[in-house]
Amino acid sequence: MESISFLQRIINLFFTPSKAFDGFADGVSYKDWLYPLLIVTAGLVILPLFYRDISLDEGEYRLKQAIRSIENNADIPEERRTAILEKMYDGEDKIADSRENPLAFRNMWGYVFIPLMIFVMAAFFAAILLLVGNFGMGGKVKFFQMFTMVMMTYLIGGNGFFMNMLPGVGTLELLAKTPLIIMKESTSLVLSPGLIFDEIDTFLKHFLNQLDIFRIWAMVVMGFGFAKLYNKPTATGIMAVGFPWLILVSIGAALIKANSVAMG
DSSP states (O other): OOOOOHHHHHHHHHHOHHHHTTTGGGOOOHHHHHHHHHHHHHHHHHGGGGGHHHHHHHHHHHHHHHHHHHHTOTTSOHHHHHHHHHHHHHHHHHHHHHHHOTTSHHHHGGGGGHHHHHHHHHHHHHHHHHIIIIITSOOOOOHHHHHHHHHHHTTTOOOBGGGTBTTOSOHHHHHHHHHHHHHHTOSOOOOSGGGGOSOOOSHHHHHHHTOOHHHHHHHHHHHHHHHHHHTOOHHHHHHHHHHHHHHHHHHHHHHHHHHHHHTO
């Protein structure tokens, strides 16, 4: 089969996903997953800078809420409450320092871990899909073939819950949402059925709010890739990817709900 350039793969990813993963079943090189990783990393480093002040304002607001919740919780022993509040006050100082000294190394070193976190997130889901395909379907796909397929879809969208990236981690997702975040002055921007609710206050609403159009798009494209790797019908690939994906969405929704309850 004729070699496909990386640029052509990106074009296929967005417009003809059935061809985006041609050749992956025969093997992949490190460049196939490294290039998407670098692009997604660049997006996560650069794009949030445009709404950095909004993110800091929101972080400060959430921290103040947590402080009030701890201060008013009579069930927490005084000594423990004092220790918790001291850490939270330190958090306020760090936010203030981040505003005043955005280029200081102490406020930028976290960027070093962005590619590692993306790698871990993609590897985690790739491992789940390998269990589904290799053990559930008797396939023989190798880890980096699956990892590369998953990593490619992060060019479209991806849930950033575990990185505290509310708008998501997908490159196209962030490109589309950044101007909307700036106009709305809020990073809580998910293009999902959650938009119809005035308040996201139940598990079901949190679940529906996670069904962002970009993340669903990326999941469906993963289904195309899964089908290509295992030589299965596209519908089978989408179902094989969609089932564990929905389980993870449910877990994420439960954690968000639990956190909102804890924050009062």
